[in-house]
Each structure stands twice: as structure tokens, then as C-alpha cells.
Amino acid sequence: MKKGTVISYEDQIHRLGRITGIAALLLLFAVPTAVCVYFDIWPPLQGFLKGLGMVCMIYLPVGLAEALTYTPLLGSGGSYLVFVTGNLTNLKIPCATMAMDAAGVKPGTEEGDVISTIAIAASSIVTTLIVLVGVLAIVPLRPVLESPALRPAFDNILPALFGGLGAYWISKQWKLALIPLAVVILVSIFLDLDMFVLMVIGVPISILAARLMYRSGWIKGGE
């Protein structure tokens, strides 16, 4: 009986995800379309195709790689939400993964998917509202946000976020973390690579190393 409920929940999520995903895509396209139609300013075809080529050459593989990497972590519900609302690495991924751990559930499980979806939904709502408030109150807020005193804080928000996140997970799974960390740091010493490139290098190596560790029995899994 429980199995029947679980399968139907997954199907429901996929259905909701597909419907809202397509609706989101239509809305996204509506923005430039409406402006072009209303103001009659269509971009020249050549410039359009050129720009499209430039951006898709990089971001089509990026989008694909991100989807393949993040969806196993976030589960179906979380994934559909996150690829509409965005701000993945700097916000939603840390948020969802910590929420799952705090709730004592694992990613990729039914409970994990529930927590991940709830975390991402809550996060999306808050972010959307804050940005909305920011837009409405942009005149008074701007000097506060841009104050030189606060500037280093926001300039360094990513290392502040990732330092804590990294420490938390590496201390839990140091065996698994060894190889990817070593490889990425080594590469970073010699080459100044973008985070995405490091991801494409680090993730497959990490999985490969984990497979070897598992096969050899150094890691048991199920902890």
C-alpha cells in the first residue's frame, strides 16, 4: 500500500513539475516577446543568432551538467523548483543539503525529497519577497546596501558560505572528500579555472575514486 502511494507521489511531482516548468518557459519567453511586439523593436537576425550561438555554446552544456549533477541531490520536487527560481550554488544547494542533514534524512530518499522540496520552496519564497521589497524600496535601501563598511561582507559572502558548508561535509566524509579536494586544489594552484570547469573535473573524479574505495572495501557506505 505504501509503495503505491510513493509511486503516485513521484508521478504527481513530475506532472506538477512539467506543467509549471512549461508555464515558466512560456512566461520567460513572453518577456522579450511582449517588449518586441509592443515597442516594435525586433533584434536583427544576424545579431540574434550570433549572440544565441555565443551564449548557448557555453551555457547549454553548463545547464545540462548542472541538471545531471544537482538533480540527484535535490530530488524531483526540489529540482523542478530550483531550475525555475535559480540561485543554485550560492543559495539553494547549501540550503537544501543542510536542511536534509538537520532533519536526519538522506538525499535521494523519499524523506530526503520531501525535506529538499520544502527547503527550496521556503527559500524561493523568501528570496523572491526580499528581492521584491528591495525593488520597491530601492531608493532608501541603496545607500545602506552599498555602504563601504558593509562591502567586504558581501564581497566575501561566497567564501564565507562555502567555508562553513565545506567544513561541515568534509568533516563528515573525509575519506570521500580526499581525492576531489586534492585534485581541485592542485589544479587551482596552476590554473585559474571557473567553478563550472572545476565541477566538470571534480565530480567525475570524485565518483570514480568513490567507486574504487567502495570496491576495495575502504569505504562501506550506509553510514
Next chain:
Amino acid sequence: MPYLSIANSTLLYAIGGIIIVFVLVQSCLFLRKAWKQGAALGMEKKKLIDTVRASATFSIVPSIPILLGLIAMAPVLGIPFPWIRLSIIGSVSYELIAAGMGAEALGLEGLSDPGFDALAFSNTMWIMTIGIIWGLVFCVFFLKPYQRRLQKVRQRDAAWGELLIMALFLGLIASFLGPFVTTFGIDTLTLVSSALIMLLVGLVIRVTKAKWLTNFALSISMIAGMALAVLYTHLWG
């Protein structure tokens, strides 16, 4: 620049409003569905509430750089369009890069080129929109079979299935840390500081058995790290 009156038009603000409502509605729909499923699976209500509370509070501070990004883009792209773009898939850095490409494709030198006009704005809108949809497109068409594939892996070997996801996540974390570890600047110092603070918080949790603190550990280490970044910049910036 007359195009800015298009960029800041009521039309765009109105569409922005619709999109924001959509995002909020979508989030609520998923939240409700997941909540119900959580209850059906017998999960403690407290866990679900804690998740909402922790996620909501955590999201406050990281939302501020998004506003800063909006402020940065507004002079060239107006307010409503960056507002829409930043409320939806696409990070600040992506938006700036894609916007620059939209301009360059028309022979301009990027966003700040004085020749940036209505056509450039229109082109940029399209480029920024289409460039970032691919993750969503993947989900709409391929997520279900992909998840099913992962399920099969897990069913065949549950221990490996779990390790696979953890290894994937740690590879990801390594890629987050990489750029900041080797710069040996204030950012490296901040990274290490917040890492140490997180370990400290972990120790406190273990000693005092205050499990609820786990919900806020990341917020604490992040904000403390940011505060220290201000200090470090003051001392050595």
C-alpha cells in the same frame, strides 16, 4: 538614452509582477504537496516546520547580493528586467555575461558601450532568456527517466547509491572551494575562518546535544565569516 524608457516601462513592471506571482504560487504548490507527502510518510511535523524556518532564515542574507546585482545592472538594463531575471533562473554573473554577449553580437563593446540602444536591449533580452533555459528544459523532458535510472542504481546496490550521491556532492563542494583556496587573499582567510567556526559550532552541538542548532549552523558560520571579512579587510585590505 531613450531605450531606458522601454526598459523601465510599465509593461515590463507588469510582466514582472505576473512572474513573481507565478514563482510564489509554484513554490507554494510544491511546498504543500511535499508537506502532505511528509505527513503521509509519517515524518514528524516538527521536522517539516524546522526545515521551513531554517531555510527561510538562511535565505535572507544570501538574497542581499542578488539585490546588489540588480542595482549594478539597473543603469543599463533598467529595473524591471534585471528584477525578473534575478527572481528566476540565472545568477548575477550569468546575467552580466549573457547581457554582454547580447551587446557584442551586435558589434558593441559590451554593456557599457554608448551605442547600446533599443535594438541592443531587445537582443540582450532574448539572449539572456534563451541561454539559461537548458537546465529547466532538461528537467521537463528528461528528469523522470533520469530519476528512474538513479532509482535502479539504488535498488541494485543501496550502499553504492548513497555513496554515489555523496561523492557527487563532495566533488561539487571541492569545485566551490577551489577558486578561494588558492588565491591566498582575504577570501581565503574568510573561507578558513568560516570553516573553523562551523567546526566549532559542530563541537558545541555535540557537547550540548542541542540538535536544533544544526538548522542554523550554516547561517552562523556564514555571517560570522562575513563579519570577519570586514575585520580582515580593515586590518589588511
